[in-house]
Amino acid sequence: MLHHLLENVRSQSPLVHCITNYVTVNDCANILLACGASPIMADDPEEAADITAICNALVVNIGTLNQHTIPSMSLAGKKANELGHPVVLDPVGAGASPLRTNTAHALLDSVRFSVIRGNISEIKALALGNTAAKGVDADAADAVDAGNLDTVVAFAREFARKSGAVIAITGAIDIIADAGRVCLIRNGHSMMSKITGTGCMLSALTAAYVAANPENVFHATVAAVCAMGLCGERAHARLSGFDGNATYRSYIIDEIFRLSGSILEAGANYEIR
């Protein structure tokens, strides 16, 4: 199944509007090109809705939000909703400051998201108003493991039901949930957390997959998360003893560029419950 979802991205080459942070924006653009999509970044309120109108999907990433781009996120989100385009929210650092938490909540109130992707601390901040996030990384106290997996799955499902979005909680084990289904994904490598932007890149990738598979948002999200994790594994296998996180970053994007449907199908490690 996954290989069709990937091939639809390559054949349709969706144009993805990113309102995203300036830290990882270049990687987001390159990973979109790598997967077969095209990026356009535009965050001024004067053009946010116009740019969304010519695109196939929108990603809203609050990683370096500011007073001038927050209105753009809302304007673009509403226009995308109006046109039926998928919208992905990446609530980077939600919980780390009132501005981030409040902005994320305001976006949830005004925009209908297809997918919300974040780490467990960010998703908790969104769903529960929890504000204990350690910056932009998940708090150790929130880590998902065998002991609390069922609890987190129930939480994800409940937030999916309430928000109407597919919820993607990514970490050592990734949890993808909509109101009725859940998927656990065990791809990826721990060294991915030593690169800035793996989460941001995955959110952009998810938007491309969902744009090319609009009738199948849940599985498209699963495919994107598997693709990112699998490419993290394959890129890690390619590292020499001299390489570190900078080379690893390039190799992950390279692997997304080279990824075929059959490699994805063979390497994806997921379980739908």
Next chain:
Amino acid sequence: MLHHLLENVRSQSPLVHCITNYVTVNDCANILLACGASPIMADDPEEAADITAICNALVVNIGTLNQHTIPSMSLAGKKANELGHPVVLDPVGAGASPLRTNTAHALLDSVRFSVIRGNISEIKALALGNTAAKGVDADAADAVDAGNLDTVVAFAREFARKSGAVIAITGAIDIIADAGRVCLIRNGHSMMSKITGTGCMLSALTAAYVAANPENVFHATVAAVCAMGLCGERAHARLSGFDGNATYRSYIIDEIFRLSGSILEAGANYEIR
């Protein structure tokens, strides 16, 4: 001839002021350093003209334009004109939103550009008010090929005459025109379109070449476009079966770093009509 133009960049090390988008800004800075120039990025209206005053050239790239940087583009452009510094315009995404199209037109009205470099859709949007651009990439319907080459050449020449700038329309075949001459360049590799920022980098490179060869804007632009295309070819030849667009990006900048006048002279594939 080209080798002197390149060597002038290395010997004079021009300082290039970039008002540019935050997607590809790091690559623009590194390619300027690679070719022997020095970059400075500054986009606040309070300092835009001051920074231009200490530089040798200015690039205005509207890739992530906003209400706060648009006045800076105009202020810096006018100051550069006043001081006789070359100014390069990269109208990223002109045609994709009224803000971009209108800003590009307003800049054309208020600033005298030495070179305008874009893809065919962007240049059409500038010259004809066409607004059918597909995001930041050229529209397939606009593609330049053997069938319409003469028409596009005549269009480029006419726009050069009207704007007073050297026009560089880059794509599979690059067309460089001023009012009297035209040059067709057949360097480059199709995979360059799978990296974000090859156009932005080329605009920055062009500013460096023109700054170091101010008496010869047309040929300096030809040299910069040949250099970028040739380095795209050479970097592609270096790719292994494991590499993708991220490694390719680094290799292109590496090739610009290593490019000598004699390699450029030998590899440039251009025809002046």
Next chain:
Amino acid sequence: MLHHLLENVRSQSPLVHCITNYVTVNDCANILLACGASPIMADDPEEAADITAICNALVVNIGTLNQHTIPSMSLAGKKANELGHPVVLDPVGAGASPLRTNTAHALLDSVRFSVIRGNISEIKALALGNTAAKGVDADAADAVDAGNLDTVVAFAREFARKSGAVIAITGAIDIIADAGRVCLIRNGHSMMSKITGTGCMLSALTAAYVAANPENVFHATVAAVCAMGLCGERAHARLSGFDGNATYRSYIIDEIFRLSGSILEAGANYEIR
């Protein structure tokens, strides 16, 4: 001694708030992750102080300062002072425009910095009001060599005394001074000046080292500067004849990722006077 300072970074994983330029921000984030720290970038006045409050150190880098981020620098700096967090200033391009010089001076007046790191021209602009900087690079006329080393050391010491900060003047020879001590460092490679952001990355790295070693700001700065220079040497040794500045950039970050306390101890080339 240096190896303990490095190991403290790895074991404590300090969270570093960066208000920094958009040119090199991705490299700053990746080098912080490489050394064992965690980055968070946040520059809106509404959250600058809140984000600083959850971090262990702050870096203020004025490389692409603007009217909206200048107040954030001051708000975050004051909050960090209030909480006793170390603050590093990187006065990129001070001297290149009145906005930069004046902003740097205003920050010196309102915030107490632990470390100020810049090239000789930037530090002169700060200490003496000199405004002859050639963009963001040191002016050749300011170069530190055997002939003027004693003069520059005395200048650094005097500025350290007046500002209360450790002063790090980096270049071919790096000079680290506080009111009583001075350290000369002879690590590094001249090709580092052909990469954008080596200075910015070093400032971020310094913040991580100082955050993990708050009782020992002087030596922590020495360790960070030695680490960056040594990794520049080691990365250079790894370059093949095909590599240029883009690959070099990745290799430097890779080396910081791989750097151990014993490699640092063995390779650091410093002399405390």
